[in-house]
Amino acid sequence: MAEMTLTIGGRQYQIHCRDGEEAQLDHLAAIVDAKARQARQATPGLTEVRQLLFAALFLADELAEVKREAAGRQRTLDLPSGDDDAATAVEGLAKRLEKLAERLAPASTAP
Template sequence: MAETTLTIAGRQYDLRCRDGEETHLAHLAGLIERKARMAQQSTPGLTEVRTLLFAALFLADELNDMKREVAGRQEALPLGGEDDPAVLAIEALTARLEKLSDGLAAPAADA
């Protein structure tokens, strides 16, 4: 088990993590630290707890926006029409796979 120290909102946190994850945790702490600084700059005098609360809310808001964007892009994908070349190719591959599967299952049934 590895140990690392993260600094967020001016306070140090000693954590244990799996070996090799120290850099990733430092990166995540950096993201939180930037949001904590944003909170402190926009509302001076916040307590440590409220600073971390606002940092978490900022990050959650970004995550929510990204999830919406991904969902919107998935809906906009051009798949779906029966005459769509991608759909036709997938259907043809599916039929071939089913035929191969049936061919492999038939000798097993005879045995």
């Protein structure tokens, strides 16, 4: 288990994580820190707790927007929505690929 220090909102936090996760946590901490700085600049005088609260709200808003966009794209692409529809689509594709492979395969010659 790795131990590392993250700096968010000008304050350092000691955390433990699985070995190999350090770079990802540094990246995530940088995102949270940027949002905390954005909150501090938008509303000077925030307490540390409120600064982190607003950072979390900013991130939650961005996540909600990404989810809305993804849902809109799925509807636009008319992707199968259920497991049965997806399975049917995959089976149809597999059959088409098998037929194509048969047509492309060289005819076997009898010895």
